[in-house]
Amino acid sequence: MGAGIPLAKGAIVPDDVSRHGMWSSRWLFVLAATGSAVGLGNIWKFPYITGENGGGAFVVVYLLCIAAIGIPIMMAEVMLGRSGRQSPINTMRSLIRESGGHRSWSVIGWMGVLAGVLILSFYAVIAGWAVFYVFRLASGVFEGVDGSQSSALFGEFLSNPWAVLLWQTLFMVATIVIVARGVARGLEVAVRWLMPILLLLLVGLVGYAAVYGDFGQGFAFLFSFDASRLTWDGTLTAMGHAFFTLSLGMGAIMAYGAYMPSQASISTTVVTIGVLDTVVALAAGLAIFPIVFVEGLVPGAGPGLMFETLPVAFGNLPFGAVLGTIFFLLVSFAAITSAISLTEPALAFLVEEYNAKRWRVAISLGAVCWLLGIGTVLSFNVWADAKLFGLTFFDLVDYVSGKIMLPLGGLLIALFAGWVLNRRIADEQLGFEGLRREVWDLVIRFVAPLGVLVVFGYTIYQSFG
Ligand code: PFF
Numbered sequence: 001m002g003a004g005i006p007l008a009k010g011a012i013v014p015d016d017v018s019r020h021g022m023w024s025s026r027w028l029f030v031l032a033a034t035g036s037a038v039g040l041g042n043i044w045k046f047p048y049i050t051g052e053n054g055g056g057a058f059v060v061v062y063l064l065c066i067a068a069i070g071i072p073i074m075m076a077e078v079m080l081g082r083s084g085r086q087s088p089i090n091t092m093r094s095l096i097r098e099s100g101g102h103r104s105w106s107v108i109g110w111m112g113v114l115a116g117v118l119i120l121s122f123y124a125v126i127a128g129w130a131v132f133y134v135f136r137l138a139s140g141v142f143e144g145v146d147g148s149q150s151s152a153l154f155g156e157f158l159s160n161p162w163a164v165l166l167w168q169t170l171f172m173v174a175t176i177v178i179v180a181r182g183v184a185r186g187l188e189v190a191v192r193w194l195m196p197i198l199l200l201l202l203v204g205l206v207g208y209a210a211v212y213g214d215f216g217q218g219f220a221f222l223f224s225f226d227a228s229r230l231t232w233d234g235t236l237t238a239m240g241h242a243f244f245t246l247s248l249g250m251g252a253i254m255a256y257g258a259y260m261p262s263q264a265s266i267s268t269t270v271v272t273i274g275v276l277d278t279v280v281a282l283a284a285g286l287a288i289f290p291i292v293f294v295e296g297l298v299p300g301a302g303p304g305l306m307f308e309t310l311p312v313a314f315g316n317l318p319f320g321a322v323l324g325t326i327f328f329l330l331v332s333f334a335a336i337t338s339a340i341s342l343t344e345p346a347l348a349f350l351v352e353e354y355n356a357k358r359w360r361v362a363i364s365l366g367a368v369c370w371l372l373g374i375g376t377v378l379s380f381n382v383w384a385d386a387k388l389f390g391l392t393f394f395d396l397v398d399y400v401s402g403k404i405m406l407p408l409g410g411l412l413i414a415l416f417a418g419w420v421l422n423r424r425i426a427d428e429q430l431g432f433e434g435l436r437r438e439v440w441d442l443v444i445r446f447v448a449p450l451g452v453l454v455v456f457g458y459t460i461y462q463s464f465g
Pocket of ligand 1: 036038039040041042243244245246247248252338339
């Protein structure tokens with residue numbers, strides 16, 4: 001990426017590298033893609049939408065979507081990216097040419113760029129909350145708090161648009177600085193060291209929740225399947241979240257795949273990433289819900305859930321202020337390694353198309369996302385009652401990007417990879433033969449696309465029928 005990713009020395013044939021640079025190994029690709037996948041989606045969003053959608057049944061649908069739709073589409077994205085070796089838009093253009101497909105398939109790349117801008121606009125706001133909480137925990141205000149005090153503290157912060165704007169701006173500036181300088185170094189350190197520590201701390205929090213929280217109820221809420229609690233809108237939310245949490249449907253993984261060494265196996269790599277992502281999300285759920293129940297909070301509290309529950313744990317633990325500070329610092333890092341990947345499809349494209357300097361493109365893109373993000377900042381205070389179709393600005397951007405654009409992008413990617421892409425390219429990239437090849441065909445041509453279509457179709461039918 002820019003001069004950021006060092007080209008691996010020697011091993012790679014010259015026409016098989018990306019002009020933006022290459023990951024130096026398969027492992028580095030796993031780290032980068034995991035850095036992209038693991039983020040606010042796992043620790044902030046998964047618990048709160050699970051809470052809003054009634055728990056267990058929602059989790060089952062989510063897991064099904066990860067396995068049957070997410071993993072195959074991630075493989076497709078990596079495969080497309082690695083065979084095109086350019087930004088998603090230009091990768092699509094050249095694969096369409098090689099495969100004799102219709103020009104309009106390049107909409108996959110364009111829609112991805114737009115989705116990236118929309119998502120980053122609100123992502124930076126929520127990440128800003130996490131950055132603020134680094135300092136807030138360090139200050140010790142949460143010492144000995146209970147659930148309602150913690151909720152009140154969060155509400156007080158959110159009601160001040162200037163404070164929220166300040167932290168959003170800080171996060172956005174940090175993201176753009178990293179992206180502009182080329183990310184390989186920073187990213188490598190971040191994912192190699194910080195991700196394992198984050199997971200460790202999460203597991204520690206699960207331990208706290210098990211001892212002091214109502215673990216039984218939290219566990220049952222997450223894992224007991226009660227089909228009657230599931231709605232079609234919940235199903236769409238679960239599917240959209242499978243895309244969001246794995247960074248799929250908008251070309252982020254395709255862009256990262258373009259820098260992946262040719263020898264590495266796509267299937268094992270992708271399964272590793274999917275499993276890691278899922279483990280982090282479930283750990284976050286197991287850390288949060290037992291506290292929700294013991295503190296008499298409501299699981300459906302919405303976007304503030306993580307910020308209201310976890311400080312209770314930290315406020316009552318020995319060394320809680322230190323642990324809490326570290327925890328929110330790690331969440332902020334997890335967010336930044338995801339935010340970086342949200343910019344990559346647009347960035348790589350603009351660099352290719354206009355031969356532009358990476359830092360210039362990064363600043364312009366950052367400015368657009370920042371401006372758009374102000375709408376989200378205001379959604380939690382000044383504009384809280386300004387609604388379109390019953391949704392605030394934040395809800396609307398989240399809905400359109402997460403429940404429409406990502407699944408639609410993923411659907412098109414599956415259809416392109418399954419039906420249009422030159423057979424030889426798929427065989428070369430995946431290395432599947434015999435039964436594995438047949439299963440792959442079945443999944444990418446039918447299972448994944450039909451899965452998305454059925455959920456889309458039913459939801460529309462339910463809303464308008
Ligand atoms: N996967 C990230 C998360 O779970 O926080 C969010 C994300 C990153 C979505 C990159 C989409 C994307 F392209």
